[in-house]
Amino acid sequence: MNGISTLNFDQPEYQKHVTTLFAEWRNALETHQFDAAIVTAGNGIPYYDDDQYPNFHANPYFTRWIPSDDVENAIVLVAPEERPQAFFLRPKDYWHHYPPIPNWLDSTFDLDVFENIESLTAELERRLHQYSRTALIGPDAGLPGNVNITEKNPERLVNQLRYRRAFKTPFEIDQIEAATQIAVQGHIAARKMFYEHGSEFDIHMAYLKASGQTEAQLPYQNIIALNEHAGTLHYQSYDQRPPEQHRSFLIDAGGRVNGFNSDITRTYSAKRDDGFSDLISALEQKQQELIDTIKPGIPYPQLHETMQLEISQILNDFGIFKCSAEAAFKTDLSTVFLPHGLGHLLGTQTHDVGGYLLNEKGDTQAPDTKYQSLRFTRTVEQNQVFTIEPGIYFIPMLLDPIRDSKDIDWNRVEDFLPYGGIRIEDNVLVTNKGTKNITRPIFQSFE
Structure with missing residues (x-):
């Protein structure tokens, strides 16, 4: 390739x-x-x-x-x-x-x-x-x-x-779409292996074969996380033995074609009708609704803040937050469950550079101190390609310091801890009026 x-x-x-x-x-x-x-x-x-x-x-x-x-x-x-x-x-x-x-x-x-x-x-x-x-x-x-x-x-x-570099030519967009084509085929094979109770290593190898890539050709190391491993954002190990029980599967894996990358994440529940599956569906719905609102002129940090509020509402709806979504958002409680940025530029690098640059002169805008992991602070403009990748995670390292919070139902948290977390990531192209989701139609073409 x-x-x-x-x-x-x-x-x-x-x-x-x-x-x-x-x-x-x-x-x-x-x-x-x-x-x-x-x-x-x-x-x-x-x-x-x-x-x-x-x-x-x-x-x-x-x-x-x-x-x-x-x-x-x-x-x-x-x-x-x-x-x-x-x-x-x-x-x-x-x-x-x-x-x-x-x-x-x-x-x-x-x-x-x-x-x-x-x-x-x-x-x-x-x-x-x-x-x-x-x-x-x-x-x-x-x-x-x-x-x-x-x-x-x-x-x-x-x-x-x-x-x-943030403004992609039609040729560059074509290469990102081609990289998405091979990545999606890998994702579908990986999902199949998960439902066949494969190990993380089995799933990783199924991804490589179906995407037609060697490890040397990947744009970044595949994240193949079963169960609580999904609570490590960049989990890099591949257990060769399947867990005693398959509960959840998070895969963050891309493709590289002619030097251009795709970056896609999906999360699945082993039981397609349990509470974790419902939580995945709720996050995916909010992710798609947010993408539908994107158009030129919107500051990207505004999208991140909107998603933080939506995450608060989801956690309230599922009984994890006892306080209102607005209160959780104002006290930054939602950042414990979504500790990373909403997305990043994409191109010849998976995390394409220039996300903080405001103009050609080199003026920069650092992210708000509340959202220091945000990689993209620019205004949304036509021909940019970036990711939208919200998540909900149950990470003991972040939860333990706030165990005395009365705004959280800790029994509900314990219910979800064995699943690790959720991330849903699509690659989107900004058009003159809105966006084109590069990822979703290609999944639909292979389903």
Whole structure:
């Protein structure tokens, strides 16, 4: 799926995307008085005192130019008045496989291919001599110290590029939808394995097979949490033995296609007609109702506050809160049950950057101190893609300090503790009038 020689996308749409991207970068470079930018894909760095490497993901700024992870040591050179240039490394090597350079790159970039890193950097250095001010965007590992770079990752330039990354082109939206397609197939297989009483490891392997991904290709480590494990927000272990009793299943797992990610979470009850199942349905209904209200111009933190109030109402309806929903919201009691933010930007990174940037100048807005885990404080605008992922959790670490609260029915809490928690997450695209839910229609197409 990630092999550069097997990319499958609309090439005219990709060329339009590069044209849009080039205009963004030309404006940014001219604004900050740079003649050119070197965009490095990066390269694998081995574990300490070892010859083994972590899985490689390319610099996300590079991925927007060339959508693949099979690009170690590649470089894109961007100058305002010139066609973008791509430098690829393809050694003669019988130890490792290097996929062939795709022919579609020739129609978009001036392309050069090198057999060793020394010749690549020598040619790069030769071309950089014509520029007075050059910015490096990305890691500098592998570049010799004498390469003509004026500034590495200049903050103001990077902030402008980071801000613009929130606005997705039609090509980028297509890739996120493709990543959703494979993730949904994995989710459906994982759910089936849960109802067949599989272990967390069994469920994880079913997801990989159905989504057509290896662990190296995942956008992030799958969260496969049975029972009380769902109360750990980023639970990262996979028990190989099934629990004595299957009560609940939370899966947070995505797909990665051509360097772009999806991020989807679902929660299931082993018994489809018990109180936990009803709690899942109540949260899902509120999540969908909130998505229906989203439109350009709404501050994202306002959506988070609305959901905190809705969570309070759900917990009141289920007899967990003895006080009113409004009282629980005002005293921040709901944050004990929803301790994370409502969502985040999505793209070449699962948690795409720029969520706090208010404009291209780099002004920021930190989240309210009550909601410090919120990753997105910007105003909702057309062509943004972000997640909406409310949750209700029963986490002993957060509950124990408030055990003396008379506003909580602790017997009801004890009923739900063995289930861990709930999270429902969809990926949404902002349109000119509202939103398009990317996730739901694809689930419906496979059900």
